[in-house]
Amino acid sequence: MTSKQIITPEIHSLIDPVISNLKRHQLIEDKDVALTIAKLLMKVISVSKWSNPQELIEIIRKVGLIIHKSYPRKIIPGNIVRRVLFIIREETIEEEDNINSNFPMMSSMFSLLTTNKRKEDQIQVAKPKEKTSDLRSIIAQGIRELIDEISNVNEGIENMIADLIHDNEVLLTPTPNSDSVLHFLIKAKTKRNFTVLVTENYPNDIEKSHYFVKKLAEHKIETILIPDSTSYAVMSRVGKVIIGTNAVFANGGCLSNSGVSQVVECAKEHKTPVFAVAGLYKLSPLYPFTKDDLIEVGNSGKVLNYDDYKLIENVQVVTNTLEDYIPPDLIDIFITNIGGFASTFIYRIVLDNYKVEDNKLD
Amino acid sequence: MAPKLKNKQLATPVVKGKKGKDVVDERFQAIVLTDSFETRFMPMTSTKPRCLLPLCNIPLIEYTLEFLENSGINEVFLLCTNHANQIQSYIENSKKWNSKSSPLKILCVVSMESHSIGDSMRDLDNRGLIVGDFLLISGDVVTNLDFSKLLKFHNEKKAQDKDHMLTMVLNKASPLHKTRSYKDPAAFVLDKDTNRCLYYQSIPSVDGKKSSINIELELLEDAGEDLIIRNDLIDCQIDICSLPVLSTFQDNFDYQTLRNDFVRGVLTSDLLKKTIYCYISNDSSEYASRVESWQTYDSISQDILSRWCYPLVPDMNLTEDNSYSYEFNNIYKEDQVVLATTCKIETCTCIGRNSNIGEGTIIKNSIIGKNCQIGNNVIIKNSYIWDNSIIGDGSNLNHTIIGSDSIIGENVQLFPGSIIGFNVKIGNDKTIPPNVKIIKDGDNYEPDADIIGEDGEGFIYESDKEFDDSESTTTATESNTGFMYQVKTLNLSDDSINSFTNKKMKKRNNHKRRFSSNSMMSENLQFESELELEDEDFHKEGLATVLRAINNNHDIDTALLELNTLRMSMNVTYHEVRLVTIQALLHKIVEFISTDTLLPKEATTKIFSSWGKMFKRQVFSNDEQIDLLSILIDEISKLNQEYNQIVLFISVKVLYDLDILEEEQILKWWEEDKSNEQVKSLLEKFITWLQEADEEESEEESDDDEE
Structure with missing residues (x-):
């Protein structure tokens, strides 16, 4: 047919x-x-x-x-x-x-x-x-x-707050575009006092990061906007890294914003726990075999100015990746709307929600 | 009920601006100019219209339509002239545009008689299809502009300035930017605060021969405080027009091009008093450009591959049958591409479905179409190979374009700038020199076995045999542009051949010029022989027109219209018109006098007071007043000496009374012009009277001042 x-x-x-x-x-x-x-x-x-x-x-x-x-x-x-x-x-x-x-x-x-x-x-x-x-x-x-x-995905996620965040803790989030992370933090404020460091996410999400910081500040959360490059320097003071995700794969790896990868690598150096916030609908039954094919590449104009002719002429390839792949071993806990899971357990949740025969649609 | 209401609101533009864009969005129309009336893409455009040429393996028009669909525009008029049937059948056969769920309603408007953009616009106006503000866009635009911002800008300006007529979209670049047109770069004079365009000046070619623009001071009178003159903008020919644009084209039927004629005309016109604004996007991720020459074809192709126009990239798969996927380093491949293990695909490359790449082949910065067979050990750099082409083993392609269904033999060397047309076959071991164009059918061109080989099929297309000149321009350009090696220079030279051709062709065609469709350039190129011929014609015709008007007692408007028509069709200046009018009037006066119907004084008063008004629309500036006086005295001095003084005196007086001649100008002329003293004797009295009046006036004024 x-x-x-x-x-x-x-x-x-x-x-x-x-x-x-x-x-x-x-x-x-x-x-x-x-x-x-x-x-x-x-x-x-x-x-x-x-x-x-x-x-x-x-x-x-x-x-x-x-x-x-x-x-x-x-x-x-x-x-x-x-x-x-x-x-x-x-x-x-x-x-x-x-x-x-x-x-x-x-x-x-x-x-x-x-x-x-x-x-x-x-x-x-x-x-x-x-x-x-x-x-x-x-x-x-x-x-x-x-x-x-x-x-109602955010509500489910919020339920775990009290168990995860301590009073006077310093949190770092490299994904200011994540709605779930925003709700999570705002909700957490009702129970705990803490400081949030937010990376700028230049160039693609810089406006969103400003919005994010503003929103947090409105809820009287102590918020500090830091340049992307300083994440290693501040990591020693950070208690937890909270990242949003774009997709979670069956192996426990996930896709997140560009720049997140380096932050979680820094976190690994300092043995700082990394929490990934993900709605259940972001769980995918697929395995990330070819990582390069998963990553969306965006507008080059955000990285270099198009009217800077002399520079552009001499550049072979301008790449503006919008996403990073985070391998499973860099994430400690996935916080989903049905509970928190280790990255090694994601495959089980995938099995609960998807049929194997549908993994390939064609 | 509802649609009626909508129409009503659309019909009155003022309402729209105030009621916000919701109403406007209900029905916004766009006109797509599929024909540019240029010959820059010859020989490819001899068989296929420009808008169907593939850019990154997708017909150019798809990019424009995508922009329109994205903009929320729902009615699109495709203006087709050349190859109209091809465009029509393309749209009809397109699944995407023909489906019921398509939000775009595309209508092909065929106007075969059009020879310029101006003609098309007039034709469109006659059809009465356009109801409100509309988007005018050429069919070769590639852009990811946010239309809602543009529309907002347009509506804001419209609310602020009721004379607002047109919003042009410009994109920031730098003067020598590769995507900026080298063929017709233009400088814009803008008001810094409002972005109002005060003046437009096209600069002939980028080779730096002309580096100044002349701006009349008058134009800047009502400008704001700060002016900016910009020579770094890409004009992408996306305009939001209000309805008067069409009628302006209708009124000025000599307008042919959108920019050089229309925009300049509107900006410099004293009568229209309309304003034009420029929209320049500040967002660095917004991209807009036009494929208007091979040079921009090359650079825009590369820009698309380099994702400057994201999300308009090949892996967006604009048309349904595409299946591109992105790989790092800007490599795009469709399904079922077969790559040999040893071939090297380097940066910025795009390969279409079912194409085969042989062993040891290197491809860089190039686009390969669908179903292409690339042999072993081929080197392809900065080249564009369209669908179904076959490239033999060991060939070397650099900065070339290969049309669809062509066959290139083994070990062929294609040098930069060469263009191979559709269905051409080139034999083994041949070398195609730089800037040679080869086409399949060429009745007028010579077959050349040396170049295409014994078993080759094709003819060399030469727009003109001016290779010495073109080479010299190439070197000139190279020296001037310095670092800009690559296809641009070569294509640039290609362009200069083209412009040269245009000139040449005009010379040859001379009188046929207006009727040949491919030489619709601006009027800068005038040739003396042509002028003289037309002058005579105009003289005869014009004289007859005015006399006829006087004899049959037409009203002045009719006479003026006829004369103006004549002026435009013959393409002569107002000086000629004035000359003819004066001659006709004098002729009539002489007729009255010689037949003793009237005395010289009465005859002159009668004729000039009733017909002198014609000069009101022939004389605009001070210089022209003086010109009129000179013509008058020249012509009158030729008359019978018995009465010529009276005629001069009366005519000047009448024209003065009619406010056509101003006192100052008469006096100025009197000072400067010392010829024909004999005729002037009577006029002198008038002048003295004027001077006295002037003095009195000034005395009075000074008296006033003293008080």
């Missing part, structure tokens, strides 16, 4: 605007991306025609592939697609299991939470017509839960 037959014009008209937004990098905020994709998939499921779950899975995979291709370096759209696929697969497996009246194995933590609800639906299983419409609503419910989870 070609993609043309599966992807009807209605679906195309739904995904095209999202795709062009992704392509133009207008959809940047991770949370926005996640929510947009989740809502998009919900719409796709409601407009698409399918008689059995296998077909639906096929459609979602195709849509996922199209979305992925529009911005291959962005990990989150793929995560959301796989999460939705997971929801669909969970439902269908259960139904099959129910038919065979085999009780499902407690294979994952997710199913632990979802099984009891399903028992009431058993009666309807026999009738195929009703089954699809029923499945449709169950899946929609699943996606709605996913959307809730994404939109």
Whole structure:
């Protein structure tokens, strides 16, 4: 079957605007991306025609592939697609299991939470017509839960604050663009007094870092903005490094802003603990085999001035990387909305939320 | 209901500015000029329009359309002239632009008769498609500008200045920046505070022969405190225009180019009183430029590969069938590219789908199209190879462009600046000298087996055989620009050949000039023979026009319009017009006198008082008043001596009364002009009277002062 037959014009008209937004990098905020994709998939499921779950899975995979291709370096759209696929697969497996009246194995933590609800639906299983419409609503419910989870991600993260931050501690954050880190710190202020050092993140996030510092100061948190180059010098005084993430891979490594890598290396020298803050939706079932291919390279104009002709002429390549890959051994704890985990444990959480067969969408 | 309302708001531009951009965004129109009416991309543009030439393996027009779509513009008019059918079918066959979900509504407007941008604009105005402010952009723009900022700037200026007519987008660069046009660089005189453009001056070529601009002081009168004169801007021809732009083109049907004619015309016109503003982005990550010559083609290609225009980069995959991915050092590869193990892909390279690169081949700073076969041990540097080309083993390409479906044999040497057209075949072991262009079909050109080989297919395209000159310009440019080695210099020389050709062609075509589509240059290039011929024509026609008007008692406006039309079509100055008018008037006076219908005095009063008003729109400056007087006296002195004094006296008096001639100028002229004393005797009285009046006045004034 070609993609043309599966992807009807209605679906195309739904995904095209999202795709062009992704392509133009207008959809940047991770949370926005996640929510947009989740809502998009919900719409796709409601407009698409399918008689059995296998077909639906096929459609979602195709849509996922199209979305992925529009911005291959962005990990989150793929995560959301796989999460939705997971929801669909969970439902269908259960139904099959129910038919065979085999009780499902407690294979994952997710199913632990979802099984009891399903028992009431058993009666309807026999009738195929009703089954699809029923499945449709169950899946929609699943996606709605996913959307809730994404939109309330910061609340989940905040729960762990008291255990992690001590009074009068000095924290360093090299990711001032992270919304989660901002909320985390502001919430922490309600329970603890501490000082935050924020790196400037020149050139790409310098405005965001100013905004970040301002926000923290408004909440009466003692905040110091430091140049990126001084992170090693201040590290001896820092109690904890808190980083935001763009994506977390199954091996426990993660993608974060450019400049974070050197900060965590400094932290390693000083044996300073590094906490990575990540919503569950940032967890990806993929392994970072080719690290260079994961990193987005941005506008060269931010690094050098385009009108400086004499300089530009003599420069071979100007590279403005937007992201850094952080290997798992440099991160001590991932703080997610479902709890804190060591980087070595990430693979297990990935297994709880994704199906292995969806790792490859094509 | 709703759409009606929208239209209403759009129709009145003032409302728009105040109500914010939400209303404007509802429906914003853009005009894309797909034809530049230039010949800079010859011979490639002989078979394919410029906007469909591939830039980084994507047709140029896609970049412009991407910008428009990104800007939230929803109606796009593609103005097509040359190769209109190709552009039309491209848009029709494009999945992206043809799909229902596409936010852009693209309409091809074919105007085959257009020979210049001005013609296209007039044609568009006649069709009445444009309803409000619109974006005027050429089909070869590459930019990642934030349109909302630009629109905000435009609306702000519009609210501040009701005469605001046009906002031009300029990009900061440096005078010798590689992306800046070497072909038509221009200096802008701007008001420092408001960014209002006060004067525009194109500087002929970058070779430094002309280094000054002349600005009339008058233009600076209403300027703010500080002026800046900038010669470091890239003019990317993105303009937000208000509706009067179209009507201005309509009124001034001699306007051909957007900048040299229109912008200059508007800025220097005393009548229009419209203002133009420039938007210069301060964000270092914003990029805007135009592919308007091979030189900028080269530099913009490299800029895109070097991610200056991010997020507009190859791995954004603008068109659906692209699948580029980025690798470090700015290397871009599509799916199914086959690279031999020993080949070396160096920095800033882009390779299209299904291309094969052979063993030992080195590629640097180059773009390879789709389905290309590159042999073994080939060296490709700073070159652009378009789709489906085959390059034989051991060839060496440097600063060249290879058109689609070409075949280059083994061990071919291509020297810098050479351009191989579509479907050309070049035999083994050949050497293509610098700046040679080869095309597939050339009826008028000579086949040259020495260059393309026995089994080769193609002809040498020579715009002109002026190689000595072009070489000398090359060296001149090189010495002047110093460090700027690379394709620029060579392409630059290529450009100068081109401009030279234009001149040459004009000389040859002489009279056909206006009708040949490819020589729509500015009017700077006038040739005497042409002038004389046209002068005579104009003289005859003009005289007849004015006489006809007088005889048939047309109203003055009609007569003026006819005369003006004639002036523009013949391309003569106002001096000629005045001369013709005076001759016609005098002719009529003589007719009255000789037929004894009227006495000299009455005849002159009658004719001049009713028809003298014509000079109101022929005489604008002080110098022109003096010119008018000189013409008058010259012509009158030729008349019968019996009455010529009276005629002169009366005519000057009438013109004075009509406020066409000012006292000061008459006196000034009187002082300077000492010829034709005989005729002047009667006029002297008038002058004396004027002088006395003047003195009295000044006395009175001084009296006032004393009090």
